[in-house]
Amino acid sequence: MELICPAGTPAAFREAVEAGADAVYCGFRDETNARNFPGLNFSREELRQSTALAQRKGVQTFVALNTFMRAGDEALWYSAADDAVALGADALILADFGLMAYVAEKYPQQRLHVSVQASASNADAIRFLVEAFGARRVVLPRVLTVQDIARLTRQIDCEVEVFAFGGLCVMAEGRCSLSSYATGKSPNMNGVCSPASHVRYRQDGADLVSELGAYTINRFGPGEASGYPTLCKGRFDVGGVEGYAFEDPVSLDVIDEIDALRAAGVSALKIEGRQRGKAYVAEVVSSLKKALDATPAERAVLVARLRTMSEGQRTTAGAYDKRWR
Amino acid sequence: MQSLPLFLAKPVDVAPLWLVERVARLIFSGVLKAHPDLFERLGTYRQARYCFSPTDLPLHFTVVPAAQTLAVSRGQPPQADARVEGPLLLLLGLLEGRCDADALFFSRELSVTGDMEAMLALRNALDDSAIDLPRELGRLAGPLSFLVAGTARFIRSKALEGRDTTWN
Numbered sequence: 001m002e003l004i005c006p007a008g009t010p011a012a013f014r015e016a017v018e019a020g021a022d023a024v025y026c027g028f029r030d031e032t033n034a035r036n037f038p039g040l041n042f043s044r045e046e047l048r049q050s051t052a053l054a055q056r057k058g059v060q061t062f063v064a065l066n067t068f069m070r071a072g073d074e075a076l077w078y079s080a081a082d083d084a085v086a087l088g089a090d091a092l093i094l095a096d097f098g099l100m101a102y103v104a105e106k107y108p109q110q111r112l113h114v115s116v117q118a119s120a121s122n123a124d125a126i127r128f129l130v131e132a133f134g135a136r137r138v139v140l141p142r143v144l145t146v147q148d149i150a151r152l153t154r155q156i157d158c159e160v161e162v163f164a165f166g167g168l169c170v171m172a173e174g175r176c177s178l179s180s181y182a183t184g185k186s187p188n189m190n191g192v193c194s195p196a197s198h199v200r201y202r203q204d205g206a207d208l209v210s211e212l213g214a215y216t217i218n219r220f221g222p223g224e225a226s227g228y229p230t231l232c233k234g235r236f237d238v239g240g241v242e243g244y245a246f247e248d249p250v251s252l253d254v255i256d257e258i259d260a261l262r263a264a265g266v267s268a269l270k271i272e273g274r275q276r277g278k279a280y281v282a283e284v285v286s287s288l289k290k291a292l293d294a295t296p297a298e299r300a301v302l303v304a305r306l307r308t309m310s311e312g313q314r315t316t317a318g319a320y321d322k323r324w325r
Numbered sequence: 326m327q328s329l330p331l332f333l334a335k336p337v338d339v340a341p342l343w344l345v346e347r348v349a350r351l352i353f354s355g356v357l358k359a360h361p362d363l364f365e366r367l368g369t370y371r372q373a374r375y376c377f378s379p380t381d382l383p384l385h386f387t388v389v390p391a392a393q394t395l396a397v398s399r400g401q402p403p404q405a406d407a408r409v410e411g412p413l414l415l416l417l418g419l420l421e422g423r424c425d426a427d428a429l430f431f432s433r434e435l436s437v438t439g440d441m442e443a444m445l446a447l448r449n450a451l452d453d454s455a456i457d458l459p460r461e462l463g464r465l466a467g468p469l470s471f472l473v474a475g476t477a478r479f480i481r482s483k484a485l486e487g488r489d490t491t492w493n
Contacts, residue, residue: 009366009453011422038442039366039449196441203436225431277452280425309428 001261001292002268004062004161005285008040008275013050015282020289023060025093026050026274032065032080034095034117035274036191044083051088060090064274066115067191068096068174078102085110093139094118095174095188100133113161114138117174117188123155130158137161139270141173142252143319146260153265162261165288165303166272167311168252168318170232178231182213194230201229218249225249225313233311249312254320255291255303280309328381329413333480337382346397348465349386353395355461364390366450373443376405379413390447407439407447414484422452423485 005021007013016024027033029041042050051061063084069077077099084092085107092110094100095117103110116139120126129135137159140149153160171178179193180186187193200211206222210229217234220226227233227249236245252272254261261269269292271284287306291299307315328334337345357363364371371391378385387396387403402408409416411434418424419435426448429435437444459481463474 009449011453011455037445037449038368038370039446196445199441201436201438201441203438208433208436220433223433226433227431276427277425277448278422280428283425308432309425311427311431313431 001258001266002161003285003289003292004268004270006166006271006274006276006281007050008035008037009278010042010046010050012274012276012278012281013042014053015278016285017054017057017059019282019285021059021285022268023062023090024050024054025062025064025270027064027066028080028083030076030080031070031189031191032067032077034064034066034115034187034191034193036067037196037275040275044087047084047089048087055088061088062091062093062113063087063089064093064115065099066093066095066117068117068188069098070189074098081107091137097129097133100129100135104133108134111136115174116141116163116169119172119174121152123152126152126156126158130156137267139163142169143172145322146257146264146320149261149266149320150264159267160265161268161270162254162266162320163252163272164254164258164261164269165284165306166251166276167228168247168250168316170247170318176232179212182215182231194228199229227311248314248316250314250316251310251312252318253303253306253310253315254317255288255299256296257317257320258292258299259296283309329379334381337384342397342399345384346395349397350395351465352458352461353388354393355464356456357390357393359461360454360456363450363454366453367446370443370446373406373440373447374404375443375447376402376408377416378402378408378410379416380410381412405439407437407441407444409435409437409444411435414481417458417481418485419448420451421456421458422454423481426452 002022004023004025005016007016007024007026013024027041029043054061065077065080081103090111091113092103093113093115095115103112112133112135114120114129114135120129120138121141126138135158139161142163174188183195183198185192185195194212198213202209208220208226210217212229217229232246233249238245284306287302291302367390374389376385376387383399385398385402387405415424415429415434419426459474459477462477463470466473
């Protein structure tokens with residue numbers, strides 16, 4: 001299985017390449033990518049240099065143009081696709097059907113991957129994208145079990161990539177409106193889930209309080225590991241009971257499922273984290289690279305340290321290992 | 326959480342403010358000169374006022390990248406657009422991109438307040454710059470360059486033991 005690694009900056013890109021990535025995914029510094037945060041992402045020149053480095057090292061470069069085009073402003077997305085192709089991207093990771101149609105028509109030889117943001121999670125949806133736009137790979141959402149994934153790979157005629165480590169989105173990706181509701185800015189249209197412009201942290205005595213827009217997301221007690229200020233991992237009072245309504249502050253880790261995913265026909269494992277620093281990228285990529293060829297017992301040791309770098313300092317296999325309660 | 330060793334903290338604590346400020350300014354201007362790409366990645370946030378407050382020193386370092394100004398103060402934290410607090414050695418580790426800011430935030434070793442866009446821009450700009458503080462200190466030391474840079478590297482490796490990654 002290939003290891004697909006994140007890079008939010010050229011420095012992180014270099015770290016991912018050196019640490020053993022088979023492919024590095026990244027995006028431009030604008031609304032065309034779903035990690036549109038201040039100071040993050042690539043200029044055209046930076047992508048050119050990074051792609052050249054990757055080619056020298058035998059590593060692929062995937063460019064994520066994984067937000068949805070805004071009516072009237074399609075040129076921004078079209079020119080991003082034109083530039084990514086011209087700069088030598090090995091694959092474009094796309095979410096918008098209109099953009100897929102543009103790329104399929106203008107660059108029929110260009111490898112097209114279906115972003116998780118496209119929310120293609122069943123055989124009919126994926127078959128349609130393969131037939132209509134020649135999609136070669138689909139990135140599945142993090143809401144399927146390993147058994148679901150195995151069933152799906154048998155029914156479709158394209159490669160399957162799944163998230164293996166990092167941020168855990170528990171929503172219908174590409175359709176989630178929680179952040180838009182709270183801030184007016186959308187992860188799907190503007191590329192920002194919990195935009196930094198609306199995030200505030202404050203100390204209340206020994207507690208850390210995180211806020212998003214007008215909403216208090218969480219209150220972490222002294223010494224309690226904290227998490228990102230996302231509504232889906234907020235602690236709320238629901239029906240008089242205080243707790244996590246959707247999901248805890250926790251990261252995804254399906255390293256224990258590597259053999260099962262391989263047997264299920266998965267072609268590539270994706271590491272989330274373009275917003276993370278190069279130190280994180282280097283450590284996670286090198287650990288997972290080793291884990292791919294390690295025994296189950298060795299894997300546990302390899303990834304134990306990664307837990308301390310994770311949201312809430314905890315990890316879960318999430319839906320991959322979901323059992324009925 | 327590592328605190329600054331006493332043999333380092335004490336001299337900084339008792340040193341006159343102007344001396345600490347002078348050394349910090351020299352390092353700051355050396356870093357900016359060696360890494361002009363920082364400004365490009367910071368974008369409009371280069372105008373922001375950032376305050377770094379080490380939790381193991383009674384000092385605050387306030388910088389405005391665009392103006393290339395740095396001020397050191399004691400007592401109450403000064404006004405700033407964004408502020409980060411944590412042990413000095415971790416703050417320096419962040420400056421060099423040797424530690425992951427999110428991981429330190431999750432473990433509560435680091436706290437951030439104020440304008441999070443400005444803070445993110447700075448974090449990402451620093452992370453993309455291969456800043457090497459021992460090298461910068463060495464440059465300031467003239468004929469003692471080799472000795473100062475070597476000592477600083479030794480202190481850094483001890484301070485970040487177990488945290489430092491394969492970053493090179």
